C-alpha cells in the first residue's frame with residue numbers, strides 16, 4: 001500500500017509516521033506528479049486558506065480532482081476536511097468540492113479553540129475514539145451520498161465518509177491511536193482489490 005500525505009503546509013509528518021507504523025509506504029507529496037502510483041492521499045490539518053492557496057500555486061487542483069475521480073482514496077483532517085468540501089462559506093477561495101459537505105470553519109468559538117471528546121465511530125471496534133479538536137471546523141450539512149461516521153453528544157457532525165473519501169474535523173494523527181489510519185488504508189485497499197478484477201467481472 002502506497003499512501004501520500006500532501007506536504008504543502010500543516011502537520012503532514014505526524015500522518016506519515018502513523019502510516020509507516022501501520023506498514024504502509026508513506027510519501028510526502030509536494031508536486032502533482034507525485035500522485036501517480038499512489039493508492040491513497042491524506043490532506044492534513046493546518047490552515048485551509050494557506051493549503052488551498054498552495055494547491056493552486058503548485059497546480060494541484062486538477063490533479064487532486066483527477067486522483068479522486070480515478071478512485072484514489074482521500075482523507076482530509078481538520079483543514080484537510082475544509083479543502084475537500086463542496087461549500088465553505090467563510091473560505092477565501094473555492095474548496096476542491098470533492099465531498100458533498102457544507103463545512104463551517106473555526107466553528108467552536110474562541111473559548112473552546114481546542115477540546116477533546118470521546119467519539120463513537122460507526123464501524124470502528126475497540127471502544128470510543130479519543131478525538132483532539134484544534135480550531136476545528138464542523139459539518140453543517142451533508143449530501144445524500146455521505147455517511148456520517150461520528151457526531152458530538154449535541155449532534156454536531158465531525159466525521160464522514162463518501163465512497164473512498166473520508167473527512168474528520170479532528171486530528172487522529174496527534175494521538176497514538178491508529179484506528180482511523182487503518183480504516184482509511186482499508187478503504188484504499190478495497191479499491192486495489194476491486195481493480196485487480198477484469199472490468200467485465202466487476
Ligand code: GLN
Pocket residue numbers: 044045046047048049077078079080082105106134135136137
Ligand atoms: N482553523 C483551521 C482552518 O480553518 C483548521 C485548523 C486545523 O487544521 N487544526 O483552516
